[in-house]
């Protein structure tokens with residue numbers, strides 16, 4: 001068995017050979033925490049969450065780094081607009097991102113480094129790049145000299161002579177307009193850090209080269225991100241890291257976008273749907289099914305209809321799981337997934353084909369139930385659970401057990417009918433003047449955290465202060 005992955009750098013699917021047998025190191029470009037996450041952001045991480053789960057299933061030890069870009073032009077602009085510190089904006093949104101990832105059942109990364117925690121590493125990297133003739137300081141900025149690095153633009157396969165690299169505000173003193181800023185000179189009212197070239201702050205690209213080096217060493221297996229990052233961000237990461245002396249990433253994997261009318265869902269385009277809004281309308285597990293099951297290299301055009309289809313497809317799977325559990329109790333996941341599922345996943349994470357195996361197995365399981373063949377139904381459920389576990393979609397997984405609490409109104413109905421049963425018994429005890437039983441029932445409800453009030457309409461319950 002060999003896992004194959006589409007490597008953007010090679011423009012083809014390649015057999016995956018880890019640098020260190022049995023281990024996989026992955027670096028994924030994470031969020032710029034300037035606003036709350038939209039479903040496109042979460043799709044990106046979800047694709048890599050499934051990749052990570054598949055490597056783990058295949059017996060690899062996975063080290064997964066996802067950074068947080070907590071300093072950036074847009075964060076500073078928001079801070080000025082809202083008259084709040086830049087770090088308050090960053091931290092608030094970092095939490096919103098983590099809540100979004102968690103709501104959709106994504107596993108936390110092994111490490112989650114923040115850019116601002118790694119300024120010394122960035123300064124060290126710039127110093128060596130300057131010493132080696134790949135970078136220079138000008139007007140308090142530090143630029144990478146793109147002509148000094150022959151491998152520049154190999155990932156995106158562009159010609160340097162045709163390249164337009166827009167300069168940011170205050171980026172003066174460039175030797176070549178295509179040189180990019182690794183470090184930006186201090187501007188009034190902005191956060192700054194001291195460096196040998198003056199006060200300033202990191203540009204976006206430098207942090208990833210520096211943090212990948214720190215947490216994964218000079219070479220690692222897979223670098224990921226959305227398609228939009230290939231140029232300039234990933235080209236610039238490669239230039240910095242390789243000119244520094246690192247071998248850097250061996251495979252480049254890029255996820256496609258969630259789109260709206262064909263455009264990338266994006267905060268700046270104003271066409272984004274926030275995760276926090278979506279989870280009010282849709283069960284998080286259904287959202288995960290919707291965003292996680294198309295192939296990671298296919299665009300997802302946002303549509304309510306497709307969401308409803310995802311909801312009913314997932315309901316077919318969940319219905320089968322529930323029916324078997326009702327008949328046979330909890331069935332543990334099988335140790336192995338069916339071979340057709342594994343084959344699909346090995347082939348560049350072919351989740352749509354793998355999902356087809358889940359649905360086929362569910363149909364077989366339903367037939368077994370209809371034929372009253374409990375043993376076969378149980379065996380199919382064990383397989384289904386093993387497959388769903390890899391996709392992070394097992395409804396019996398403890399992660400989803402609390403799902404009801406997000407949907408308080410459903411749970412409220414259930415609790416209400418249970419409490420009513422106890423209150424009816426209490427009323428009956430009172431009617432027969434059995435005060436001891438009536439008080440005991442009330443005490444039990446109180447101990448469960450419920451407050452009971454007697455009103456002219458009969459007893460009412462509410463949750464106690466906690």
Ligand SMILES: Nc1ncnc2c1ncn2[C@@H]1O[C@H](COP(=O)(O)OP(=O)(O)OP(=O)(O)O)[C@@H](O)[C@H]1O
Pocket residue numbers: 029030031032033039040041042043044224225226227228229255256257258259264265266267268272
């Ligand atoms: N619509 C989308 N679909 C899939 N992935 C996305 C989408 N938007 C952003 N991503 C990915 O999410 C990760 C974090 O993105 P980042 O915080 O840099 O946002 P961004 O691309 O600036 O988003 P926006 O355009 O909304 O400002 C990156 O890997 C990026 O490629």
Ligand SMILES: [Zn+2]
Pocket residue numbers: 028029030208233237
């Ligand atoms: Zn990056």
